Amino acid sequence: MIDIKWIRENPGKLDEALASRGAKPVAIDLIKLDERRRDHLKTLQELQGRRNEASKAIGKAKGSGDDAKAQSLIDEVAQIKAEIQAGEAEERAIDLALVDALSRLPNVPLDDVPVGTDEADNVEVRRVGEKPEFGFAPKEHFELGEALGMMDFDLAAKISGSRFNVLRGKLARLERALGQFMLDVHTGEHGYEETQPPLLVRNDAMYGTSQLPKFGEDLFIGASMTGRGHQVESLLETYTTQADLDALKSGEISLEKLVPQVLERAPTEEEFWLIPTAEVPLTNLVRDRVLDGGQLPLRMTALTPCFRSEAGSAGRDTRGMLRQHQFNKVEMVSITSEETSASELERMTGCAEEVLKRLGLPYRVVTLCTGDMGFAARKTYDIEVWLPGQDAYREISSCSVCGDFQARRMAARYRVEGEKQPRFVHTLNGSGVAVGRALIAVMENYQNENGSITVPECLKPYMGGIERIEAVS
Structure with a gap:
């Protein structure tokens, strides 16, 4: 806000x-x-x-x-x-x-963010790695997975509908290996604390990270009621008390802090949302807190399922695993001072890049233009991995600095020594990286002419020494 x-x-x-x-x-x-x-x-x-x-x-x-x-x-x-x-x-x-x-106002972009309308106006920053050369026409991941007998979209559709998938056998293990590998890198080398947050959160948590009220249609509700995204105003009207208004008039509480407190009073059976990303629970861990400035930065990481309705993507990436209602992702969240948030964005992006470097995956980094940037972001770097089957770079990580935009909604502050009034923290979030898309990238970049998949060197310890994934006869 x-x-x-x-x-x-x-x-x-x-x-x-x-x-x-x-x-x-x-x-x-x-x-x-x-x-x-x-x-x-x-x-x-x-x-x-x-x-x-x-x-x-x-x-x-x-x-x-x-x-x-x-x-x-x-x-x-x-x-x-x-x-x-x-x-x-x-x-x-x-x-x-x-x-x-x-x-409902989006964040104000930083001065160095390129002005533009959509992804065509994004600016490439760098390319890393060499694209693999094949002596055959490379296949897309779903062609490889279905031929291996380890990826089944039809069976998933019978259970849950479209945009779901069932992984089996060694491909399922490969995805698990990717997630564990990423966590080990971020916790062991990058200083992030591994965290296991709830997958169901309340209205005020979604409000705090800006998913509500504007993006309710993109979310899944985890309770009996649906379509709650547009009803936040009615919740405020219902649960704001006279004591709240008196405190507001006297200056004891700010508008930014009043809203999440009021939303917290709504009945619990109407409050639970499935998280679209672990950014939501991780960032909200500092909600309604005044941190000691000496504690900053706080860095947290989590491997969780994520749930998105993909309401605005009808007809896009309908085949395969690129755009699913449920997917796994390793998330990174940083809580910093206002002076260090810009440098933390560069550091966070580098942490995500390191995962792709270890996996030997070619990628590029782009700065998103103003028209393509997320609602809460002030600046965003997208990391796009090379997919030979598509002959294109596709997003695998997005790292953003939000300034104090989310902190004002969450009343998350820190105290600087010698200053009377606490300041709002700055928040950052980034994928470190999307596990399902990393699986796609490994499958397509490490495919062999016979349809088998070579396991990247860094993943072999997580695969029990398996060096190649082949169809089971």
Whole structure:
């Protein structure tokens, strides 16, 4: 979430940033809404002051025996109370409108992010590795897997529908080996702490990392109710209390911190979402916390299943494992200070690259343009691995720095020695890498003319010494 104070001070920069991301200008409307909220708050404070003065005057009037004046003051206090109650209801509506508007704004790109519309405007940074040369026409992974008898999309479709897969035998072991190898590299060499987070999370966790309210249709709900993505506003309206509004008016709590606390009160049977990435639970581990600046950076990694509805990808990559509803991924998350987040992005990207280097997979790194970048990101590097069967580079990792965008939604802060007020942390996330896509890349780059797959050297210890995957006769 973008700070409304920053928007007031930089309306032109906000609209320029939104334009670069293909969105309409909103700064003027947001500032007007914020001014309306502040003016309304001032009016309520004046009403409360008048009520307090009148209440004190009632006692004096009664003490002097002026019953008529006392009754007049009592009537005035009752009228003011009614005006305050009506005003508080209006204030609540304004607050919710402002929070909703802010929560739907994408992050502001960093200055060095290329301006563009879609992936055609992304900028290549580097290429690493040599593409393999074959003395035959290379096949795609699903052709290889089905011929080996170890990859079955039809059977998965009978159980779960389209965009699912069943892996068997040595291919299943190869995918498991890839995940374990990646975890060992990141924990043993890159300083990430292995973590096993929940796969089901609540509304406030999804809100904290910006999946809600805007992207509810891309998620799977893990409870009996469906289609909850657009209902966050109604949850806020239902579960915000008068005490919340009083705390907001007095400055005891900010808008950014109020929202996740309110969402936390919703009934648990309606709160569980299947994670689209381990970024969600890992990043939320610092929610509502004030960290010691000396603890930073925090680096966490997890190997988890991920679940995505792929609502916006109808007709794309319908064959094979490239775009599945369920897939495994090793995720990296870093929590840093504002001064170190830019360098941490370079480091994180290098950690993901190291996995591909060890596997001997050719790849390229591209900087995403403003129009192709994720909602919460300020800058993103995509790593695209070479797939001979497709004769194309395809994304296998995406590493992003989000600045304090997610931290404001989560109220995640850190304290700097000598400073009175804590700062918001900066968050980063990246794939280290997508396990299913790594399996695809290994299969296609290490395929042999007879359809067998050579096991990369670094994976042999995880495969019990198996050097080649061949069809079982």
